[in-house]
Amino acid sequence: LQLDFWLAPRGLRHPVDIRVPFPSLQPLKAHLEANGVSYSIMIEDVQALVDHEQMEMLRSPRRLPLSTSTFNYDAYHNLDEIHAFMDLLVAENPNLVSKLEIGRSTENRPLYVLKFSKGGTNRPAIWIDTGIHSREWVTQASGVWFAKKIVLDHENDEGLASVLDKMDIFLEIVTNPDGFVFTQTQNRMWRKTRSKHSGSICVGVDPNRNWDAGFGGPGASRNPCSETYHGPYANSEPEVKAIVDFVKNHGNIKAFVSIHSYSQLLLYPYGYTSTPAPDHKELHQISEKAVAALSSLYGTKYKYGSIITAIYEASGSTIDWTYDQGIKYSFTFELRDTGRYGFLLPAKQIVPTAQETWLALKVIMLHARDHPY
């Protein structure tokens, strides 16, 4: 009957709420009546309610930002506002910032990357991505702040200026735009992409299990309904494939940082095996320094280590692939907090989180600049 229980049966004298598809109405009513089960109708037409809500949401659009100086960094923004921010940032700083489209999502949204460069051709580069898991809102918000920070500091901050003298920075702020829009309109807790797969009613692939590093091994799920579903094959997700293609075509990326929340961790490879990465000693030292820098601002405590020792076994994850491609300085952050608010981090923590994380990012960037390979 495809009954969708909104309040599941849990015992005598407790109500049960059921959303009933139209074709099942008559059979269900007949069944309840035949068994003397009383019922009442709470919502006559669920679809009408959903349609109405959609209309309401479209009717009162939020005003788009007018400049990156008046942009509110202390608030969470929707996709349109973030896109407007990117275009403003480029327009205000055309000699430093450009916007690239590296592909399209499943639902055909553009995948934008901001490039920060002082010139040169195909300089060694640093990659930073935020928002690969859409519910981790503090990450996209931090990405926006990082973009502005780079523009503000690219001349007066010695460290950043010296990095940009030799290297380019690529920043993908909304790495999973379909998921992001879904968290805004339908389900705040959505993590995955929005791809559909034949043979399942469940939607989406975990983009951090879809990379070609130990793909399909333990630490990911082959159940499409799972939050850690790895997908039908590596790079099946256009959001992942776009980055893979970009990295391979660029050929000169020297540091890769993928940003998540929450747990307050700084992680390096591997997640798919407990064999230590060949460079684990160096990566561990960098992590120690980066975490110390982060803590120096507000005292926020981070732990660090390889993915498999510090968090859990995970196969097909981003930085395992980038590391195995030869990008030695591959790191993943898990930002604030440790569970009190979790994914629902209060907006007033966006800027402090971004500020402290930036200090850690600078440690990594400076190290990459000072240790060319």
Add this chain to the structure above:
Amino acid sequence: DIDGVGRKYHLELVLEDVLHKDSTVNCTAEVLYHLGNKNIAPDVQFTLEGELRNTDEADNIFYNRIKSLEKELVAENIPDSHGNVSPEMQPVHLLAWVASGYVIWQNSTENTKFQLAQIKRVKQVKRSDEYLEFDYMILLHEMVSQEIIPWQMTVLWHPQHGVQVTQDSRQPKHAPE
């Protein structure tokens, strides 16, 4: 490891008062995860080295405020998408934390790590006695599987008698937004 019984952990922790960060209490605990049957909650023994902060005043203010409401309290999405919790809802949020702690304990194994992610809905249930009763629909975030699990729990509270979870049940994934 304890042969035939399970695995015991000895923990030394520091408890920090979420509302008063400088108020800390040392604590030692022993947690025993049972072998085999995953449906038994782990055994927990603990000793507090010191006293917890007295909260009588705030408890009574909250208790009296709810008791004097004309209509039963109803609320949704605490915190909201942006992490906001209104001052009036803060005690309701804290109560959910405590109660979800019980639910988490009852459902934990060595391979789970649960956090309360959000209160989807809370409805006060009228009672004729002195207790306050709340029917919560919460979302638990399980860190290892990354799943968001809706869970219903019925919570009883009284300033002098503390918190009780009288009923709780895991909900199917498609619980309402």
